[in-house]
Amino acid sequence: MIKKLSLSNYRAFEEVSLDFSKINLFFGPNxxxxxxxxxxxxxxxxxxxxxxxxxxxxxxxxLEELGTFRDIVFKNNVKxxxxxxxGVEIEIGRxxxxxxxxxxxxxxxxxxxxxxxxxxxxxxxESQMPIGTTRLITKSTSPGRYKFSFFDxxxxxxxxxxxxxxxxxxxxxxxxxxxxxxxxxxxQLIRDIFEFNFAWAEWIEEGLEYIGPxxxxxxxxxxxxxxxxxxxxxxxxxxxxxxxxxxxxxxKEKRNINxxxxxxxxxxxxxSNIEVNPLTDRHYEIKLTNSRTSESENLADVGFGCSQIxxxxxxxxNLEKGQILIVxxxxxxxxxxxxxxxxxFFLDLSKRNIQTFIETHSxxxxxxxxxxxxxxxxxxxDVKVYYVFANKETDRKEVKEIKLNKNGTFLTEWPEGFxxxxxxxxxxxxxxxLRRS
Numbered sequence: 326m327i328k329k330l331s332l333s334n335y336r337a338f339e340e341v342s343l344d345f346s347k348i349n350l351f352f353g354p355n356x357x358x359x360x361x362x363x364x365x366x367x368x369x370x371x372x373x374x375x376x377x378x379x380x381x382x383x384x385x386x387x388l389e390e391l392g393t394f395r396d397i398v399f400k401n402n403v404k405x406x407x408x409x410x411x412g413v414e415i416e417i418g419r420x421x422x423x424x425x426x427x428x429x430x431x432x433x434x435x436x437x438x439x440x441x442x443x444x445x446x447x448x449x450x451e452s453q454m455p456i457g458t459t460r461l462i463t464k465s466t467s468p469g470r471y472k473f474s475f476f477d478x479x480x481x482x483x484x485x486x487x488x489x490x491x492x493x494x495x496x497x498x499x500x501x502x503x504x505x506x507x508x509x510x511x512x513q514l515i516r517d518i519f520e521f522n523f524a525w526a527e528w529i530e531e532g533l534e535y536i537g538p539x540x541x542x543x544x545x546x547x548x549x550x551x552x553x554x555x556x557x558x559x560x561x562x563x564x565x566x567x568x569x570x571x572x573x574x575x576x577k578e579k580r581n582i583n584x585x586x587x588x589x590x591x592x593x594x595x596x597s598n599i600e601v602n603p604l605t606d607r608h609y610e611i612k613l614t615n616s617r618t619s620e621s622e623n624l625a626d627v628g629f630g631c632s633q634i635x636x637x638x639x640x641x642x643n644l645e646k647g648q649i650l651i652v653x654x655x656x657x658x659x660x661x662x663x664x665x666x667x668x669x670f671f672l673d674l675s676k677r678n679i680q681t682f683i684e685t686h687s688x689x690x691x692x693x694x695x696x697x698x699x700x701x702x703x704x705x706x707d708v709k710v711y712y713v714f715a716n717k718e719t720d721r722k723e724v725k726e727i728k729l730n731k732n733g734t735f736l737t738e739w740p741e742g743f744x745x746x747x748x749x750x751x752x753x754x755x756x757x758x759l760r761r762s
Contacts, residue, residue, distance in 0.1 A: 329412030561636025668693025
């Protein structure tokens with residue numbers, strides 16, 4: 326999983342460093358910078374997904390539309406360089422090992438703007454693994470050219486000892502080709518870096534699902550393409566295709582997405598069942614059975630919240646062990662009980678070793694997470710809660726970790742108060758009652 330994120334001069338943040346766990350929750354006022362944190366992970370992923378390996382960083386892709394360098398650099402100062410560092414824990418099983426091993430490592434990219442050419446260039450990268458292995462630094466020497474420097478576990482520069490190795494960058498990932506025979510010790514040093522970079526880049530490229538805050542509106546009928554999507558899409562536009570494909574799949578390949586979605590909706594008293602109803606060979610309608618009246622209704626005729634939560638549920642039940650779900654505003658248009666049930670949904674994902682990053686305003690979701698910690702269903706160290714806010718004294722966006730104990734209660738005070746509206750409104754009611762009496 327992603328263990329650490331460090332940002333320098335990226336969007337709302339001059340400097341920030343965060344540690345992550347299985348469930349990561351981000352709270353804060355509007356325009357506080359929560360989405361900036363998550364977008365940095367998406368930026369890495371969409372760059373790696375680009376077919377043009379010469380693109381060092383892709384600001385506008387399938388996950389994020391970030392504009393220009395000026396738009397994403399802190400204070401819009403194009404003279405600054407942007408750094409994004411990501412620490413990961415990754416299983417490595419190929420290309421040279423027969424048995425999977427778990428390694429932790431850290432990768433950092435630094436890029437800057439060239440005003441003459443009006444383009445973004447990769448300035449440097451750094452790969453390092455803290456458990457007695459090598460470190461690699463690439464540094465730009467001229468446009469499109471980089472110097473590769475290797476360091477051993479003692480920190481000594483061993484670049485001159487690495488021979489018969491072709492070196493180049495794919496996006497920002499150093500890759501190597503081997504020419505001729507060379508000592509086994511050299512091979513082991515190169516292998517460590519190669520395996521780590523290959524593994525984490527492939528994982529972030531293929532194993533990340535991002536769902537944005539605006540999901541598509543429900544339709545009365547759906548045209549099924551016959552394709553099997555690998556993602557529900559950032560607006561959930563492929564969610565129904567994924568649901569229909571699972572409905573049509575038989576045997577071991579079936580993931581029972583329909584059954585799992587139906588179970589969750591029933592727990593929330595939204596629907597007792599979700600049904601894929603074929604109309605033609607390619608046209609389907611999605612019908613839900615009302616939990617109380619047993620009426621069967623078209624998805625377009627039920628509450629809007631159902632269509633907004635479906636992509637999240639479908640994505641979650643489709644993901645596999647070791648993958649990542651990033652979602653913004655999962656609670657939109659949901660009633661309080663359903664918002665609370667989302668806390669249990671994310672707990673279930675963590676038990677399947679799926680890491681989640683959730684940007685939310687839902688007090689009910691957080692309370693359910695706290696409840697699971699209090700009952701022992703969830704360890705407090707498996708949850709990270711961050712509050713993102715603008716510090717009026719420093720005129721900077723800041724991130725503060727709100728720690729929880731084993732009883733599910735907070736050990737840290739929330740800046741600016743924690744969901745203070747409830748207390749404010751309660752005081753208003755009390756004062757009004759006293760005046761009337």
